[in-house]
Amino acid sequence: MARLDEYMMPGGLGTYHRTRNQLSGDSSSSRLSPWLANGCLSPRTVYWRVKRFEREHAHDARRDGFDHIYKFVFELTWRDYFRMYCAHFGARVFFAGGPAKRRRLWRRDSDAEDRWKSGRTGVPLVDALMRELAATGYIANRGRYIVASYLVHYLGLDWRVGADWFERLLVDHDVCSNYGEWASMAGVAAAPSRGQPLGLKGRGPAAGRGA
Ligand SMILES: Cc1cc2nc3c(=O)[nH]c(=O)nc-3n(C[C@H](O)[C@H](O)[C@H](O)COP(=O)(O)OP(=O)(O)OC[C@H]3O[C@@H](n4cnc5c(N)ncnc54)[C@H](O)[C@@H]3O)c2cc1C
Structure with missing residues (x-):
């Protein structure tokens, strides 16, 4: 939860679409995957925390022309997609x-x-x-x-x-x-x-x- 809060900042999630493809940098993407993968953090918790960030930063969320929130949720959804993929194909x-x-x-x-x-x-x-x-x-x-x-x-x-x-x-x-x-x-x-x-x-x- 500490990392989730740390990332829900203008310099974190607020730059996601521009920085997510960088090869290094602590804030280029959320780095939440170890907690999500090991069941310590639910994707729903992440989703609703992202929505709170969106409400709180509505005025500048798309200031640089990128939709950081949409892109982050889109990537988070791949995780669900691959679960469906495994359930479907066994x-x-x-x-x-x-x-x-x-x-x-x-x-x-x-x-x-x-x-x-x-x-x-x-x-x-x-x-x-x-x-x-x-x-x-x-x-x-x-x-x-x-x-x-x-x-x-x-x-x-x-x-x-x-x-x-x-x-x-x-x-x-x-x-x-x-x-x-x-x-x-x-x-x-x-x-x-x-x-x-x-x-x-x-x-x-x-x-x-x-x-
Ligand atoms: C060959 C290969 C193997 C991978 N193996 C894993 C793996 O074992 N475990 C794993 O969690 N991810 C895997 N990924 C997906 C992705 O690289 C990582 O989820 C991501 O780099 C984790 O960093 P982050 O938490 O900063 O991601 P962010 O970009 O901040 O994304 C937030 C969360 O969304 C989910 N997510 C984002 N992108 C993807 C994606 N493409 N596919 C599935 N979920 C995604 C993850 O849960 C991630 O923590 C793999 C990708 C590739 C190309």
């Missing part, structure tokens, strides 16, 4: 072909996997992020996309190697969000063309919505 969320049942032979290469895990790929940004993950148990949302995209699209490795590594290290590990995001990155999360109720969050070179 054990298939862990399969290589995912809910989309996409056939693809994922590569396994223990040397490349070890270099990715230990931050020794030779790509400075990827390596810095992987070392930050190992040292702190956290990397910002954009950093997660960068290292996941590198593993899946550049190295062509089985996306579940990445999901498993995140599961071991993240202090905010949430099985639904983690496996859902990794499957989305790998393009196996769902098959929108089949009219599934949960078709959707595409990632990577041929994917849909921007992060």
